[in-house]
Amino acid sequence: MTKKPVRRGRKPIPEKERKDALVQTRVPDELSQTLRDAAKKNRVTVSQLIRNVLEDTFDLVDNVVSEAVSLGQTAKRDALKIAESAKGRGKPSAMTVAALENVDAWQGVKLNRDAQCARCGRLMTRGESALFGIGDDAHKVWLCLSCGSQI
Ligand SMILES: [Zn+2]
Numbered sequence: 001m002t003k004k005p006v007r008r009g010r011k012p013i014p015e016k017e018r019k020d021a022l023v024q025t026r027v028p029d030e031l032s033q034t035l036r037d038a039a040k041k042n043r044v045t046v047s048q049l050i051r052n053v054l055e056d057t058f059d060l061v062d063n064v065v066s067e068a069v070s071l072g073q074t075a076k077r078d079a080l081k082i083a084e085s086a087k088g089r090g091k092p093s094a095m096t097v098a099a100l101e102n103v104d105a106w107q108g109v110k111l112n113r114d115a116q117c118a119r120c121g122r123l124m125t126r127g128e129s130a131l132f133g134i135g136d137d138a139h140k141v142w143l144c145l146s147c148g149s150q151i
Helices: 029-041 046-086 096-102
Strands: 103-111 127-134 140-144
Touching: 029 046, 096 103, 096 127
Parallel strands: none
Antiparallel strands: 103 127, 127 140
């Protein structure tokens, strides 16, 4: 029975990839010495050490960026939900529903601040396209595009 050996640490670079692009850079003597010391300590060449550091750095950056994006979206969604319930939103007020009846026309707009859809109650965010109700009623009425398409 052959058992696949358990490899620890970084996987070795395949033979055919060993002659990849050459990247050269000048570094101060002090950094050069630090690199040589670190390479010796880790029993790798300076070249391997730098390659490892670069790979780790870009893996880390990729992970941090993708996690930050998804975390940011979740946080924004949660914050909007909290804001909606804190402001008693979620369902449009009776005044908003009444004002909806007095709208003469709908104007397509790009929101400069958050607004609530008068029909579904969804909190629309700044930068979103929406419809603004034009009429005699002083109460501002907004519609999301989804509700606007059902008029
Ligand atoms: Zn809506």
